[in-house]
Amino acid sequence: MPQAPERHRLSLPTGELELDIHDSQFALDDVMGFAARANAKRGFLFLSKVLGKHWPVTPGMMRKVHASLADTVPELPGPVVFIAMAETAIGLGQGVFEAWLAAHPGREGLFLHTSRYRVGAAPIIEFEEAHSHAPRQFLHMPPNAHTRELLLSAKALVLVDDEASTGNTFLNLTDACRKLNPGIAHVHLATITNFMGAMATAALSERFGLPVTMGAPVSGEYRFTPGQLASASAPAQLFDASADRGASGEFGRYGLHRALTLPxxxxxxxxxxxxxxxxxxxxxxxxxxxxxxxxxxxxxxxxxxxxxxxxxxxxxxxxxxxxxxxxxxxxxxxxxxxxxxxxxxxxxxxxxxxxxxxxxxxxxxxxxxxxxxxxxxxxxxxxxxxx
Incomplete structure (x- = not known):
């Protein structure tokens, strides 16, 4: 008999959150907590404790999560392009890419991360993270010829984020990439938590229009009943395409084929x-x-x-x-x-x-x-x- 889900019900300042955990490789409290967002579009946050973003975490635990998500990536046709979602999952995605490289010596892969800043004169591909406080996201076209060719000839995408709740942002990014490269034949979604629910997860391939797999050590589904949603006191994005914000192309916006080193x-x-x-x-x-x-x-x-x-x-x-x-x-x-x-x-x-x-x-x-x-x-x- 299937096991009953682990149920959580919380009263947030912004509404009522119900969460059913169907499967988890980690104790839930070790990987996430709950928070309330100052965001009129979405009043809750599944706050990850293993990203190194909103919560302090040891590098050893981060490395364990990187390896766990890299292990979910199936055997894919190459080249394989890994894309991490700004801003929260940039470090996670880069760690997953480096763990995948270590486990697949000799395989050719490319890492990119999305951004809310423009770097140099490289063309940008824009897509939307609709529920975000800062919805506009960009992917830079790599200026290096070999790196650009990897992106344009990729047969598979691995999209990395900390959580999946609707799949909309992944779909928007996939559509943007397929306009550039119609040869993409498979998409793998790698997230720490997948709260889309079993039916929505099973329907991903039909929804995306190509084979889609999902890898998440924690899975379940949620329901949120909004109450008085809070609004941020100031805008969270003031994009100016002509402004140099000091963001670099050295660390992933322009693409990397290898693991970063540190002195x-x-x-x-x-x-x-x-x-x-x-x-x-x-x-x-x-x-x-x-x-x-x-x-x-x-x-x-x-x-x-x-x-x-x-x-x-x-x-x-x-x-x-x-x-x-x-x-x-x-x-x-x-x-x-x-x-x-x-x-x-x-x-x-x-x-x-x-x-x-x-x-x-x-x-x-x-x-x-x-x-x-x-x-x-x-x-x-x-x-x-x-x-």
């Missing part, structure tokens, strides 16, 4: 400043997430007590899995509010902030608030500490 010397130097028992936070900024994970992983290998997290543009209420919130200007200069959740000044003995943008006043002020050190990643091997 071992940086981790060794920082570990030398950490005394036994001291706690360390490695903090990514906005869409710049994966290098902070790599630095955290390098510190962890050296025996440092370290967790990883990131700033975000997502407005979330202080409730449930969000116990603390800091608000500050964004370091990309877009003029939107940014946030850091579940971190308070003085909580960690050491905070290392990793950023791709030039050290503007917003970063300097955040570093001052957290008594942090700033590290400007100009490339993966050229990292400058900001004095």
């Amino acid at each position: 071992d010397g940086l981790a060794e130097r920082l570990a030398g400043d950490v005394k036994p028992g001291e706690r360390v936070l490695v903090l990514g900024t906005g869409e710049f997430m994966h290098p902070s994970y790599l630095l955290g992983a390098a510190l962890e290998r050296l025996g440092v007590n370290v967790v990883v997290q990131s700033t975000t543009r997502s407005p979330i209420l202080t409730w449930g899995a969000v116990t603390a919130a800091l608000t500050f200007p964004d370091n990309y200069g877009e003029g939107v509010a940014n946030f850091l959740y579940n971190v308070t000044p003085g909580q960690y003995e050491h905070v290392f902030i990793c950023h791709e943008t030039a050290p503007k006043q917003a970063l300097l002020d955040l570093a001052d608030t957290l008594k942090a050190r700033l590290f400007h990643f100009k490339t993966e091997t050229h990292v400058e500490e900001v004095s």
Whole structure:
């Protein structure tokens, strides 16, 4: 007999959430919590505890999740293109891609992540994340000829996000990619949680118009009855196509065929400043997430007590899995509010902030608030500490 689902019912400040868990490879509390969003389109948030975004997580746990999702990818015709969804799942997607590469030596793959910033003069493909507070997303056409050819000749897509609830964003991105490359023959969706429900998941291939597989260590379905939905006090996206926001093409927007590396010397130097028992936070900024994970992983290998997290543009209420919130200007200069959740000044003995943008006043002020050190990643091997 099928097992009865694990049921959760929560009263949020923004409505009533019911969640049935049908299958889970992890204890639910280890991988996610519940939060309320300041978003009139969707008042709830399945807050992941393993992304390194809204919740502090050890690099070891992140690596375990990366490998778990990479294992869900079936044998696919190549080239295989992995695309991670901005902003929340950029680090997750890059970690899954690198875990897949390690498990498939010799296979050709490409990693890209979507963005809400334009880099250089590369053409962009736009699609919509309709329920988001910042709905416009972009995929850059790689300027490198070989990288562009991989995208345009790909036979399979692996789309990575932290959760699937409707599948609409995945469908919108798939349609945009198939207009560029009609030869795409298979789509695999890799998410930590799949809350679309069994019927909607089974109908994905028909809905997308090509074979679609789904890999998620946690699956179930939800129902949300809206109450008084909160509205963010300021816009979360003010896109200007002509503006240079300091975003880089080095780390995934223009495409990568290999795993990123990190200078071992940086981790060794920082570990030398950490005394036994001291706690360390490695903090990514906005869409710049994966290098902070790599630095955290390098510190962890050296025996440092370290967790990883990131700033975000997502407005979330202080409730449930969000116990603390800091608000500050964004370091990309877009003029939107940014946030850091579940971190308070003085909580960690050491905070290392990793950023791709030039050290503007917003970063300097955040570093001052957290008594942090700033590290400007100009490339993966050229990292400058900001004095």
